[in-house]
Amino acid sequence: MLLQNEIKERLDRLLITVQKPGRYTGGELNQVVKEWDSVDTHVALVFPDIYDLGISNLGISILYETLNQRDEVLVERAYCPWEDMEALMREENIPLYSLESKHPLSQFDIIGISLPYETLYTNTLNLLDLANIPIHAHDRDEKHPLIIAGGHTTFNPEPMSDFIDAFVIGDGEEVIHEIVDVYRGWRQDRKTRHDLLTRLAGIWGVYVPSLYDIEYHPDGTIKSRAKKHDGAPARIVKRIVTELPYPPTHPIVPSIDVVHNRISVEIMRGCSRGCRFCHAGMINRPVRERPVDEIVEIIQESLDNTGFEEVALLSLSSSDYTNILSLVDVLQAHFEGQNLKISLPSLRIESFSVDLLEKLRTSRPGGFTLAPEAASDHMRQIINKPIPTEQIIQTTREIYQRGWLTIKLYFMIGHPLETLEDVREIAELCKKILAEGHKVIGRRAKLHVGVSTFIPKAHTPFQWVPCDDISQIEAKQALLKNELRGPGFKLNWTDPWDTMLEALLSRGDRRLGEVIYLAWKNGAKFDAWQDKADRQAWEDAIEKIGVDAAFYTHRQRGQEEILPWDHISSGVNKSFLATEYRLSKEGISREDCRNQCYGCGIISNFGELKKQIPATSWKCPETASR
Amino acid sequence: MQRIRVYYAKTDDLRFTSNLDIQKIWERTLRRGHISVMYSQGFHPQPKIQLACPLPLGMTSTAEIMDFWMEAEVSPIEINSRLEKVIPPGIQLQRCEVIDLSEPSLQTQVLSTIYRVSSMDGNFEPSMSQKTQALLEQPSLERTRRKKTYDLRPMIESLRLVDQNEGSNFIEMQLSARPGATGRPEEVLDCLGLDITEVKIERTNIVTITSA
Numbered sequence: 001m002l003l004q005n006e007i008k009e010r011l012d013r014l015l016i017t018v019q020k021p022g023r024y025t026g027g028e029l030n031q032v033v034k035e036w037d038s039v040d041t042h043v044a045l046v047f048p049d050i051y052d053l054g055i056s057n058l059g060i061s062i063l064y065e066t067l068n069q070r071d072e073v074l075v076e077r078a079y080c081p082w083e084d085m086e087a088l089m090r091e092e093n094i095p096l097y098s099l100e101s102k103h104p105l106s107q108f109d110i111i112g113i114s115l116p117y118e119t120l121y122t123n124t125l126n127l128l129d130l131a132n133i134p135i136h137a138h139d140r141d142e143k144h145p146l147i148i149a150g151g152h153t154t155f156n157p158e159p160m161s162d163f164i165d166a167f168v169i170g171d172g173e174e175v176i177h178e179i180v181d182v183y184r185g186w187r188q189d190r191k192t193r194h195d196l197l198t199r200l201a202g203i204w205g206v207y208v209p210s211l212y213d214i215e216y217h218p219d220g221t222i223k224s225r226a227k228k229h230d231g232a233p234a235r236i237v238k239r240i241v242t243e244l245p246y247p248p249t250h251p252i253v254p255s256i257d258v259v260h261n262r263i264s265v266e267i268m269r270g271c272s273r274g275c276r277f278c279h280a281g282m283i284n285r286p287v288r289e290r291p292v293d294e295i296v297e298i299i300q301e302s303l304d305n306t307g308f309e310e311v312a313l314l315s316l317s318s319s320d321y322t323n324i325l326s327l328v329d330v331l332q333a334h335f336e337g338q339n340l341k342i343s344l345p346s347l348r349i350e351s352f353s354v355d356l357l358e359k360l361r362t363s364r365p366g367g368f369t370l371a372p373e374a375a376s377d378h379m380r381q382i383i384n385k386p387i388p389t390e391q392i393i394q395t396t397r398e399i400y401q402r403g404w405l406t407i408k409l410y411f412m413i414g415h416p417l418e419t420l421e422d423v424r425e426i427a428e429l430c431k432k433i434l435a436e437g438h439k440v441i442g443r444r445a446k447l448h449v450g451v452s453t454f455i456p457k458a459h460t461p462f463q464w465v466p467c468d469d470i471s472q473i474e475a476k477q478a479l480l481k482n483e484l485r486g487p488g489f490k491l492n493w494t495d496p497w498d499t500m501l502e503a504l505l506s507r508g509d510r511r512l513g514e515v516i517y518l519a520w521k522n523g524a525k526f527d528a529w530q531d532k533a534d535r536q537a538w539e540d541a542i543e544k545i546g547v548d549a550a551f552y553t554h555r556q557r558g559q560e561e562i563l564p565w566d567h568i569s570s571g572v573n574k575s576f577l578a579t580e581y582r583l584s585k586e587g588i589s590r591e592d593c594r595n596q597c598y599g600c601g602i603i604s605n606f607g608e609l610k611k612q613i614p615a616t617s618w619k620c621p622e623t624a625s626r
Numbered sequence: 627m628q629r630i631r632v633y634y635a636k637t638d639d640l641r642f643t644s645n646l647d648i649q650k651i652w653e654r655t656l657r658r659g660h661i662s663v664m665y666s667q668g669f670h671p672q673p674k675i676q677l678a679c680p681l682p683l684g685m686t687s688t689a690e691i692m693d694f695w696m697e698a699e700v701s702p703i704e705i706n707s708r709l710e711k712v713i714p715p716g717i718q719l720q721r722c723e724v725i726d727l728s729e730p731s732l733q734t735q736v737l738s739t740i741y742r743v744s745s746m747d748g749n750f751e752p753s754m755s756q757k758t759q760a761l762l763e764q765p766s767l768e769r770t771r772r773k774k775t776y777d778l779r780p781m782i783e784s785l786r787l788v789d790q791n792e793g794s795n796f797i798e799m800q801l802s803a804r805p806g807a808t809g810r811p812e813e814v815l816d817c818l819g820l821d822i823t824e825v826k827i828e829r830t831n832i833v834t835i836t837s838a
Contacts, residue, residue, distance in 0.1 A: 013746055013823045015642060016684035022647070027639030029654075029714040255643040255651060255716070307654030307712075339665060339673075 001095060001132060004036075007102045010094055018085045022256035023051035026077070026099030029253040030305065032064070033100050034074040041184055043067055043075045044098055044108040044145070048115070048123035049528065051079040055252065056260035058314065059114055059151065063176055065248035073180060076100040076108075080123050080526075081130070089130060096131040105131035108145045110183060112176070113164070115151040118505035119498075119528035121160060124149075125520040128163070135517065137165050137210060142193050146183060146200075154207070155238075155283050156458040156565040159505055161209030162513030166200045168207075169568055170238030170283075171269075173245045175205045201232045205239025207568065208232065214510060220551055222509065222562040237569045238283070240606060242613045244269055244290050249301035253308070262310035262343075263302040267295055267327070271316035272594045272619055276384045276584050277373070277415065279457035280316055282577075283570040285602045287320075287594070287619035292327045296334055303340070310341040318356075319348035320592070322619070328359050345369070349387050349395050354402055361403075367448065368399045371410035375425035378587060383415055384580070386589040393432060400437040406446040407433070413476045414454035414468040414499075416584065423476045426451070427483035434488050448490045451480055453499040457506055458565040459572065461580035464557040467503040469550070470496045497535055501527060503553040509564035512552075514545045573601035594619045627664065628699050629727050632709070633720040636687045640716025645680040651714060652677075652692060658712035661705060664695040678732045678832050679739060679803050682810060684822070687829035689740075693725060693732045736803050737838055738783055740831040741811045743797040746824050750795055755787040757818050758797065769813055778817070781809030803832070 002010070015021040036042070045063055047054025054060070060077070067075045076098035081089055088094070095104040105111060111133075113124055128135045133144055140147070149160065150168035157167040168175055182203060186196045201208040211232035215223040227234060244266065251263060270287035271280070290298075299311055315321060331342055342360045347353035349370050357368065372392055374380045380387060396407055411426050430449050437445025453473055456462040468476070473496040484491045505512065515538075522537035542549055557563065559578060566574070576599065583590065590598060597603065603610065603620055610618060636648070643651065653673050656663050665671035678691035702722040713719050729735075761767070762785055767778040783800040790796070797818075801809030812822050 016822050021642040021683065022639075022644075025639035025642050027715055031715075253654060253714070255640060255714075256647050257650070261650075304658060307657035309653070309657070339671065 001104060001106070002093060004097075004101060004103045007094055007097050007104065010092055011102070014088055014092065018088060019082065020052075020256060022254075023079070024081065024085060024099070025255075026102075028255050030250045031077075031100055031252050032068045032075070034068075036074070036101055036103065039072050039074045041073045041110070041180055042103070042108045043073060043110045043112060043180070044078055044105050045075055046078045046105075046111060046113045046127060047080075048113060048120040048127055049080050049526070050082050051254075052256075052258045054079040054114075055254050055258050056262070056264065057114055057116075058247075058264045058266065059116070059172060061248050061251045062245075063112065063172060064252075065250060066173060066245075067176060067180065070177075070180070072184070076103070078105055078127070078131075080127060086126075086130065096127055106133050106145065109187075110180065111145045111147050113147065113149040115149045115153045115160070117151075117528065118153050118159075118502050119533075120153075121505060121516050122520040122524045122527055124160070125163060125517065126525050136162055138162075140165070140193065144193075146196065148179065152279065152283065153506070155279075155568055155570060156506060156508075157207055157209060157568065158510040158564045159508040159512040159516060161510045162517065164209070165197060166206050166208045168205060168239065169236055170205050170570075171241045172239070173241050175203060175239045178203050179206065198229050198231045201229070204237065207236040209510065212567070220548070221557075222564065225562065225567055235567055235569050237605065238571055240286075240571070240609070241288075242609050243617055244288050246294070247298060249298055250305045251302065253306045260312070261308065262312050262341075263299065263306060263308045264312045264314050265295055265298050265302070266290065266314045267318070268315035268321050270619075272320065272592050273317055274384050274580070274590060274593055274598075275373070276382075276461040276580055277412065277454055277456075278316075279460055282460050282572050284316065285571060285600065286606070288617065289322055289619065292323050292330055295327060296330055299331070300334070309339065310343065312343045312345065314345070316346060317348070318344045318346050319350070319353060320594075324356065328356050332359050346371075349392050351395055351398050354395065354398050358402060367406040367408045368404045369408040369410070370395070372429075373410065373412050374415060374422070375411065375429040376422055379415060379418065379422050379425075381587045381589045382417055382584045384584065384589045386591075389429065392429065393436060396433045397436045397440060400440040400445055405441065405444050406448060407437070408448040408450065409433070410450045410452070412452050412454045413480075414473060416456075416462055416465045418476075420476065420479060423479055424483070427480055430484055430489070438488070443487065446488050446490070448492070449480075449484055450492045451477070452494045453496065455499060455503045455506060458563070459568075459570045459577070461577045461584060463563065463577065464559065464561075464581065466554045466556050467499070467507075469554050470500060473499065495530065498530070498533065500549065500553060501533070501538060504549050507552045507564075509552075511547065515541045515547050518544060569605070571600075571602045571605045573605075576600045594621060597621050627695060627697055627727065629693055629695050629725045629729070630702065630705060630722055631725045631732075632692045632694070632722050634690050634692070635718040635720065636681060636690050636716065637718060638686070638716045640714075641684055641686045643716070644683055645677060648681075649675055649677060651717070652694070655709065655712055655714060655717070656694065659705075659708040661700070661708060662696055662698060664697055676732045678834070679736045681829055682812065682827075685741070685811070685827040685829060689829055689831045691732060691832055691834075732834075734805075735834040735836065736832055737835065738800050738833045739803045739829055740798065740800045740833070742828045742830050743799070743811065743815065743820075744826050744828075745796075746826060749793070750787060750797065752787075754795075754797065754818070758785045758787055761785060761814075761817055767817060769817075771810070771813065778809060778813055781807055782814060785814065798830075800833070 045060045134140045148166045149164045154167040182199050197208045211229045213226045217223045268289045270284040434447040456465045518541035519538045524534045524537035526532035663673040674695040676693045706722045769778045781802045785799045
């Protein structure tokens with residue numbers, strides 16, 4: 001295998017022959033380079049898609065900065081090469097290498113992979129292969145790196161359990177240090193890889209899939225899940241940080257144009273709205289906010305260190321940030337005249353949101369984005385996103401009145417209990433909104449409608465319900481395509497097949513490991529790229545392995561059934577999810593749980609932690625302390 | 627208002643950063659250095675930054691030039707010292723100077739650029755000298771680039787193999803760089819039978835109306 005200097009030499013010659021070679025060089029502002037031999041633990045952080053997307057991943061930049069602060073540890077980065085570069089690497093025997101020092105990834109001790117969405121799975125296998133690391137966890141031994149993964153998909157880790165040694169469930173800032181500590185202790189003791197895995201299983205928030213055996217009923221559902229080792233917990237509770245740690249303020253500044261050229265600051269983690277379809281809203285509880293003055297300080301430091309021209313204030317629901325108005329006022333005053341673009345995503349549908357964005361508006365406004373998710377009052381009761389239709393129309397009218405020409409609305413089709421009539425209401429609502437726009441500003445008014453397809457996700461109240469099948473989705477999309485045409489409209493939708501793949505991977509169990517492996521062998525990669533996803537590769541794999549995809553995607557699951565992800569705890573209890581599911585069928589919504597606690601489980605599961613911090617740190621109401 | 631000219635080198639990994647992205651890098655560098663660049667008017671205000679002449683991807687340069695405009699009057703020494711603190715990897719600051727506001731735009735002042743090409747494998751064969759000579763003797767060199775046919779020959783102002791001490795050598799070429807008549811070094815190298823993966827190319831000079 002090529003060594004670091006040989007890799008460098010080949011790159012020097014060959015990078016000029018690929019597209020956008022700046023993806024593969026490293027050397028950006030704020031990258032951290034340490035002497036390889038000056039540390040004893042080498043960590044590679046990997047985002048399994050191309051540099052252009054991965055470089056702005058906030059999770060990776062948090063871990064990069066926090067781990068690099070340790071003297072005994074160095075952290076470097078790797079991303080997927082694009083097709084032309086992959087071909088070149090395979091042809092020239094260049095293994096996947098780190099951008100900082102160009103060491104082959106196989107020489108690192110720990111490889112941490114970010115898995116925020118399921119369509120990165122085949123890329124992950126491809127990366128291991130490019131790194132000359134055995135793809136299956138059971139083929140790796142003491143001389144191979146430890147492969148860990150974190151991110152939202154790990155709340156159902158089972159489909160990837162053949163390939164990942166240990167999954168991190170939940171917040172990564174603290175647990176990553178414990179993993180490094182355990183690794184260093186293990187290496188000092190010179191024990192087996194199995195010993196390392198059992199030690200890791202003892203860390204709160206770490207799941208080691210190889211320490212469990214699954215048995216199935218003849219009908220394919222799960223019969224039991226047995227521990228193979230005493231040290232493995234029966235239930236893996238997600239990791240949380242009690243308060244948001246101070247984030248990185250030295251993010252890497254890419255030397256080439258990437259998808260998001262900006263500073264990202266998380267203003268709030270978690271969401272108290274309780275939308276029943278929302279995976280992020282369920283798994284990121286409790287709500288933790290960052291103080292206004294800290295946000296300003298972080299932005300100022302990050303600007304001084306990067307020179308970026310844009311800041312994104314990240315949260316699941318900006319409008320719910322307690323001091324949102326004061327935050328916006330302070331930012332506006334502090335950064336006035338600096339040509340800084342400040343973006344505030346995920347705003348509630350109310351005129352106050354228009355006030356907020358008006359304050360942040362610099363030059364010509366772009367689009368104003370809102371997500372009603374469903375078009376009728378009834379359907380929004382079911383999914384627990386109750387906003388009166390009249391309020392939606394009134395807010396959008398105001399947006400057009402106050403200078404925006406384009407509104408983007410996000411809807412989902414495929415909600416539980418949805419009929420074609422409900423879908424028709426999406427079209428009706430959009431027509432009304434555009435008509436209002438035409439009244440206010442004439443033909444300049446535009447309405448972009450994004451319609452995705454609902455996938456019932458693990459750990460949500462809808463985890464038991466089936467996904468629409470392709471013909472149902474197609475019928476609903478056909479209706480919308482037919483209705484929403486004409487000047488001013490632009491309609492986007494998700495390809496039904498892409499939805500099916502994501503549904504399969506997010507609702508599956510560990511028997512899907514074989515399918516993922518074979519699909520990758522058949523050539524599947526870049527599944528998240530519409531023009532790259534290789535359907536045939538997946539369909540052949542599903543057929544060859546003999547998996548019934550509909551068993552995972554279209555089957556109503558029973559309340560008593562052991563779900564593939566039941567041993568992973570998001571801190572929200574299954575009984576709470578079941579109650580929410582029942583209420584949805586009754587068309588009953590429940591308001592923001594900041595005002596009233598519904599006992600989701602966070603307080604009972606993490607009560608001890610809550611006692612150690614100020615009472616107001618979590619946005620759970622006082623009455624909930626029981 | 628004042629206009630500042632910055633001379634700098636572009637090295638290392640930054641050779642794979644395109645001209646447009648270099649402009650962005652300067653924008654951010656100036657922002658980090660708390661140097662308020664002026665912005666254009668209009669719907670999409672852009673910082674007033676001009677680069678002299680695009681450097682093809684993969685090449686380093688010891689001779690890049692940039693102009694920018696700022697509202698405040700700050701001495702070049704002060705600008706230089708602020709920039710020094712925030713200059714990103716791959717850019718080496720050489721000097722800054724104040725330029726007359728009435729000077730024509732930097733791009734229009736460029737006449738030609740000089741490149742120094744060295745071999746990745748050590749040295750070029752001595753016969754390279756004859757090859758360069760033979761190329762210069764051609765009355766025309768018809769080339770096709772991006773489906774357009776053009777004559778490369780008139781754009782080659784000079785081309786020669788230069789022998790250095792200790793037996794090492796390099797190719798030096800001066801190519802015209804005027805609007806609509808910009809010679810690309812890799813086109814010349816191709817005529818000499820050299821592949822882009824066999825050489826290192828560095829720009830060593832931008833010849834402008836004033837410097838010429």
